[in-house]
Amino acid sequence: CPTHPDRPPSPVNVTVTQLKANSATVSWDVPEGDVVIGYAILQQRQDGQMQRFIREVNTTNRACVLWDLAEDADYIIQVQSIGLYGESQASKRVHFRTLKETDRLPSNSSNQGDITMEGLDKDRQLQTGEIIIIVAVLLMWAAVIALFCRQYDIIKDNDSNNNKEKTKPSSEHSTPERPSGGLLRSKKKSPSVNIIEV
16 A cells, blocks of 8 residues: 655664563664654564554654563564654564573673673672672671670679689688687686786
């Protein structure tokens, strides 16, 4: 069907990058000189189980992230440019296949998708590091509490030993005082007896 003269032409160079198990990024170009205020993307699984229509206006973006995809599945996308007076014809159909979940783990290649995955791996490492730090802090607190209890028991034992030692000398000192006191009394008594005899 013929296009309206004021409608923009179809997007060109539609490509899919950053392929992952559950997401991908589609990008495209717009011919220069045409006023484009948004885009529309038709996304569907090749087996026909799911279809999604993404539309965004008041944007100059030339890329869009496709999310919530099924792993190891075939998809077809078409992109339309949105102009002031309507939408363009759909672009050529682009086919792509998502990765398997196991394919996300290796990140040796240097494409943009792997860089993003490296960022996700760093986030996972940070989460693991935070857990390790929390466990270490808890163990340190447990060690401090155990050390405190141990020191408290040692101090308690020392206090009880000191109390026993304090009671022993007092009893030892008290025993010689009694005979000395008795001796003094006897000395005092003997002169008084002598005075009475005289």
